[in-house]
Amino acid sequence: MENLEMLFQSFETGIRSAKATKPKEYLKNIGLDYAELRIGFNSGQFHHNRDQEFKDRFEALGMLKKSDAGVRDDTMTPYTAFGRYGLIFPLVDKENRIVNYFALRFKLETPKEEYLNSEGIYPTYPNTLTKRLYIAPTVIDCASLMQSKTLENREAVIALHNGELLPQHLEAIKALHELEEIIIIKR
Structure with a gap:
């Protein structure tokens, strides 16, 4: 799931972007701070201007789905991104590798929560000495x-x-x- 690790880093960069005012505002309203927690923002454009091999890898992971939306160039395949315009939280496996995402799509009329798959634990596997x-x-x-x-x-x-x-x-x-x-x- 190395691709999910790499992609989450781009989502973390995305939440820190000056343009990400709405996600930051939403987090503030629900009392969460991206500087203290691992939270990213998926604008839904991570696949733009990427080659087909890149898109195929993320389609296999469920991050991209082919869409029937119209595009300017008939040679392009349109995609819909998982968690598009949403806050992204990583779920990890026992080795602390990101294997899943939880997305909170806050800009919809009714915010929608969704998981990429059924793997992993949020925020991490507890320490074995947990009481x-x-x-x-x-x-x-x-x-x-x-x-x-x-x-x-x-x-x-x-x-x-x-x-x-x-x-x-x-x-x-x-x-x-x-x-x-x-x-x-x-x-």
């Missing part, structure tokens, strides 16, 4: 708890995936040999 684990219902709830700085030493938080506890969550929990308490946060 207290918080399980948050969403990535946004998880990010809010992390940013609140209320977690103490040997405490961790993970987000459910669309409200579900997936096999990778159970695997991560079973690896916590000093776990004393699990706190499930409900909305």
